[in-house]
Amino acid sequence: MNYRAALIEGLTMRTGARQYGIDKNTSFRWHHRFLALPAATAANRLQGIIEVDETFFPLSCKGQLTWIVHHANVAQAPVFACAGST
Structure with a gap:
C-alpha cells in the first residue's frame, strides 16, 4: 500500500481512500500529514555567489x-x- 503514490497522481482524498481500502477520515489525516512534511524540513543554505x-x-x-x-x-x-x- 503506497498512499504517497495517490498524492503524486493527484487523486482526490475519497478516490485514494477507495483505491487503497482505507477510511476517508484516515485519507484526510494522511493527506495533510504528508503535505506538511516538506514544510517541516529545513531548507538548505545557499553557498557561493x-x-x-x-x-x-x-x-x-x-x-x-x-x-x-x-x-x-x-x-x-x-x-x-x-x-x-x-
Missing part, C-alpha cells in the same frame, strides 16, 4: 471591465529572480 535581480513589467489590465480609471503612468509589477552557484 548569490545574484538577485529585479525586473519590472508593465501591468496590463486588458479585458477587465472593472478597470475604468486609466492612469498616465502604467503600473509596474516587480518580478524577482534568484540564482546561485555552488
Whole structure:
C-alpha cells in the first residue's frame, strides 16, 4: 500500500481512500500529514555567489471591465529572480 503514490497522481482524498481500502477520515489525516512534511524540513543554505535581480513589467489590465480609471503612468509589477552557484 503506497498512499504517497495517490498524492503524486493527484487523486482526490475519497478516490485514494477507495483505491487503497482505507477510511476517508484516515485519507484526510494522511493527506495533510504528508503535505506538511516538506514544510517541516529545513531548507538548505545557499553557498557561493548569490545574484538577485529585479525586473519590472508593465501591468496590463486588458479585458477587465472593472478597470475604468486609466492612469498616465502604467503600473509596474516587480518580478524577482534568484540564482546561485555552488
